[in-house]
Structure formats: C-alpha cells, structure tokens
Amino acid sequence: MSTAEVKESLNLQKLMNEGLVFEVNTNELDEAGKPTDEDVEYSKNLLKYLNLEVAGGDIGAEDTYVEGQPFEKIAAKMFNLYGNGKIKKRVLREGYGQKPPNMSIVRVHYNAYLEYQGEPFDSTYARKKMHQFTLNNGEVLVGLDVAVQSMKLDEKSQFIIQPEYAYGRFGCLDRVPGNSEVLFEVELLEIVDSGAAATFQKLPEDQQKEFQHVYEYCLALCAKGKDIFGKNIQGAIKEYNTAVSKLEHCVLENMSDQEKQQELLMRLYTNLLVCYTKTEEPRKGCINFNKIRDLVKGTELKIPPKCYFNNAKCLRMLGEFELAKKRLNVAYRAEPKNPDVLNLMLNLEEDIRKTRREQAERSRAMLGMK
Template sequence: MKTPAVELKEPLDLTKLMDKGVVFEVNTNEEEEAHQLDDEDVEYTNNLLKYLNLEVAGDDLKAEDTYVEGHPFEKIASNMFNLLGNGKIKKRVLREGYGQKPPDMSVVRVHYNGYIEYQVEPFDSTYARTKPHQFTVNNGEVLVGLDLAVQSMKLNEKSQFIVHPDYAYRKFGCLERVPGDSEVLFEIELIEIIDCGAAATFEQLPEQEQKEFKHVYEYCLALCAKGKDMFGKNINGATKEYNAAVSKLEHCFLADMAEQEKQQELLMRLYTNLLICHAKTDEPKKGCINFNKIMDLVKGTDLKIPAKCYYNNAKCLRMLGDYKLAKRRLEVAYRAEPKNPDILNLLLNLEDDMRKSRREEIERSKAMCGIKEA
C-alpha cells in the first residue's frame, strides 16, 4: 500500500503565533521542566488504562470454561509450564516467534506489562511509555526473572511469565508499586535481537555468505548498535559505522518479501541516523542525500517518515540557504509534533532568515538598477 503524500491544508501562520506574545525556545526553567514531566506522568498513567488485565484479578471473561480452584495466579499457572527445574518461573506462549533465541550478551529490545495479583492495572508498562526497553542479556541489567524469561524467547514471540519473588523483587518489593515477597506476572514481547558478536564473526564468513541477508542483517544490527553507543562521544565514528551498515544492506541478496521489509525498516533507521549526524556536523549536502533516500524508500510502502527527519532535513536546507523548502519541511514536522520547541524555534528562525534574505535581494536589485535611497 502506497503511503499518501502529506498535504498541508494551509501554511502555518507564524505571525499569529507571534502576535499572541508566545516565544518558542528550549526551556531550561526547572519549574516548567517539572510541569512537562508531570504531563508525561499523566500521559503514562492514562495509557496504563489501555492494558488492564482482568485475568490477574480472577475475573477474566475470556477465560476457559474449565474451572480451576485457587487464586488468580494459580489459575493462570495451570496453563503454563515450568521454565526452570525449581518451578520459580512459569511460562505460557501467547504468540509463537521464529529464529534463534537471544545469544549470551546480545542486546534485546522488548515491550512488557508487569502485574501483581489482584491488581488489573500494570505496575510497570513499556507500552504505556510508548518506548521499548533495551538491555544486554545475562548482564545483570534487569530483574533475574525478566532476563531469564527473555532468554527463553524467540524473535516476535509474545509470552506470559509468572515469576517467584526470589527472581523478582524479593522481600523488599519495589517502592509502593510491588509489595515485598510478591509474585509478578510479566507479559513480554521480544521485538529485536542484536547479536553484538555478529560483527566480529561476519568477516570470517565466505564471500558468498557475506551477501546473504540473514548474515548481513545481524551484522548491520550490530553496527547500528555500535554507532548508537558512539554517537554522544564520537559522532564521526558513529557515522562511519552507519555508512558501513548501509553499504552492506543496500547490496545484499534478498530471498523474499519478508527480507525486503526487514531491509527497508533497518535502512530507514540508518538513513535517519545519518541525516541526524550530518545535520549535527554541519554537512548539509550529505544530510539531504540521506533524506532523499528516505523519501525514495517509503514510496510504495507502509513506512512513514518521522517528524525528526523533516526537522533535520530543514536544518540542512537552512544551511544551504533553501529557506522555502526548509519551511515546508518544518510545517510537516510541526503538524506531527506541534508542541516540539525545537521545531517551533527553527520555524521562527527561518522567518527571520527569509525576511533578511528578502531585504538583501531588494538591496541588490536597487543597486543593479542604480536606485539610491532618498
């Protein structure tokens, strides 16, 4: 399905915004930052209501007809199997995954909801935060039960786990959300596995296998993760890793449509990262090249261009002096994120640039015609 082009009903009238006395700038005031955090907390709390689980309260209307004696977690556990020999982690697969399980020390990205017995609202939810959680497997970064649960999963799998307190929050609990000595139920979705060892082993593969998508994909995921880690410390090094991944991914062999879709999704991420890097290092032409690649990539697909791409392309276009196109890009970004202060600041700065450019053009025209000020 082709993604329709974004059409603006009318251009953004910045003069109206300015007439109201609103100044858009990045806010460093602690009180206003706290207010913004409060807004995020409210959004998170509201989102939690989307993930109520009646099953953990023993009142699931969709449950099986067969009645099972006991507390809600006991009923849920009756449809699970023991993941460990000691029975302290039980598992039920809700959606089958595919491929291999996460290798040791690989990086994974997961979505999850966490519940305690008799409380239908999650005590923690990455879905409600609208951002998956990323961690390194078997590296002590998350609860032992959550770590072991994810190690048992395959890519795209969705499963439920009941975790004993010994592998969860133990006798201490977790603030006011989880009482001490509580079993917890995690509903987990494994959405990405990044095998960091893939980059080291890829070069050892025969030349023909280095062009196969399954090997290239793992290699490029590892390069992407490496670039992300380097971004804040060595942006040029990050750019190098992203470019290496793009080169491999653009020229690999694709066996079917599923591989093509995965290739496109990762290329979108890499082009976006490169666009941001070049906008940050004042390399506007290279930034625009990557934005054009993004535009070509989404044609005929369901992929959508995020606001940050339009914003960073506008930054590059402004450096090149193409203010009109930069403004059009920013207007699209504004429609997607009208409260983003960076977008609003750049819009106002562009208005200043355009007024200055018009004045300079008028002065040049007058000079060419020999017109002097009275």
C-alpha cells in the same frame, strides 16, 4: 548438574550479587508541577493493555469475576522455567530460530502486572518504545533476564516471577509493593549478537550476500554505532554507512526479507541524517532524507517527525529557508509543543525576513544606480 546449568547458575548469582538497574515509568512533573504531555499520553495508553485475567476476571466477559487467586489460575497453564517454580512460563506465540546468545543485545516490548490489578504498572507498549538491554549484564530484573534468555525471536510469552527474582522485599517506589509476585508479558522483537560482526567477516564471499547473514551483521553495526555515537560520532557514521552499503546490495528471497531490510534501512538513514546534522554536513544529511522519502513510497512506513526536523536544519544551513519551513511545518503538525521545533520555526522566520530585506536593499541599490 550439567556444565550449562552450572554456568547459568553462576551467571544468575552474579546478577543477584552485583545488583541491577530496572526503571519503572513514573509520572514526572514539569516545571509548573503538572504531569508532562508525554506522561499523560502514557497513562491513557495504559488503558489499552488492561488484562482482566490478571485482575481476576473472565477474559470473555468483562462483568464476570472468577473466584480464586488470578496468578494461581494463570500459573496452572504454565511450566517451571527456573528455580523450582520461582519463574514460570507460558508461550502465547511461538517464535523461530535460536535463543539469544549470552551477552547479546535484545530489544523487547512488555507489559508488567501485579496480581488483581488489570492495568500494567509498567509498559513499553504504552511508551511506544522498545526496551533494549544486554543479557547477563545485570541491566534488568533477574527474572526478566532469565525469561528473555528462554525465548526465540518474535516469540510472545507470559512469565510469573517470584519476588526474589523481581523487586524483592523492598518493592519499587510506590508502584510495586514489597514481596510482590509480578507477571510480565514479553515480546522478543530483536536479537543483536555481539559476535555477529566478527563472524560475518569469516564467512565465504557468496554467503556474505545472503540476507540473514547480512541482516545480523548490520544489526550489530547499528548497535555499535548507537553505542559510540556520543563519544565518536565519526565512528558511528562509519558503522552506519557500512551497514547501509551491505543492506542495499544484499540478496532478498521473499517479502519478509524486504520488510526487514526496509525497516533497518529506515533506522540507518535516520541515524545518518541525525549524525550529519550534528556534524554540520547538510548535503549528506539531505541525501539521507531523500533516501528515506524514496524508501517509504508504496510501503506502510512513515517518516518520523524528527527526520523532517533534522532535514529542516540541514536545509537552513544550505540557505534553503522556504523548503526548510515546509519540512518543519510537517514536524510541527506532528509535535506542536516540541520546544526544539518551535525554536527553529522562530529562527527560520527571522532568516526569511532577513533574506527578504537584503533582496529589497539590493533591488533599491540597483534602481538607484540607474
């Protein structure tokens, strides 16, 4: 056994011995005992990711049922990735670049299936939210951890994982029975090398302007800012602003670079808007909102509702109540049942009424003086 294989085996054993955390979406109930709107939408979205091949049908004909075990037929198209076939892999779309380094942060989308069940029992696509975790850190299923370590950026692959590397003999709540094989369809969307920031500082000055180096560095800064946000918001602001400065002045070579730059700048501007709203620095918050507006012009990017909401809060702090109301109305149209939006709307209406009363009183006082 090679040194790399020994290290991989030890890491895997560590994960299995120390346990792991892996959440499967379950329908939560609101205070009235009914599913929340978010859960209802999630359940509807699951139908978009039906997999007839997993259910035992023919992908090309919905009414056709193929005899035999679905996972066995899918596995025949796969190769052994780990543990003498305990984890099998099939590449659906080739990726590019290097595989993610040990202990790097990855962001993935996935659908997870049980045999004979076409609807996924868990789906980040249906939740419309990528899943982020650190490799070799015991944060997800062992099989999923090993699977993602084998992938390249932008790769999309299927993995059949045996129970001992999935949910084991106990399963998971009422969604996954004990001793179940599972199939994960995974898309690796982002890799953040935790050592990228340190590496960047050692690069020659001319290379520090090259997009790929800048992008990896800024991804690391963005991840660090997110990690410390709850404990040190000023520290998070510093990381985000450093990343913005580097990204805004890097050298872009093609359209792909520009799209990746815009996507990350959108995330950074949004994070800064949230930070400055929380620290009650409304002018700085508005500056970042205006940067977001300029960024999306002529692109397919859209401003998230939370940006309009936070900009409305900043404008309210500045006494710009009417403009704040316009911004908030956009957030309301997108999320009409969001309690934070509704509460701010009430407060803004009261602010506007109070301002009008004060203006009327001043006008009456001036007329009385004459």
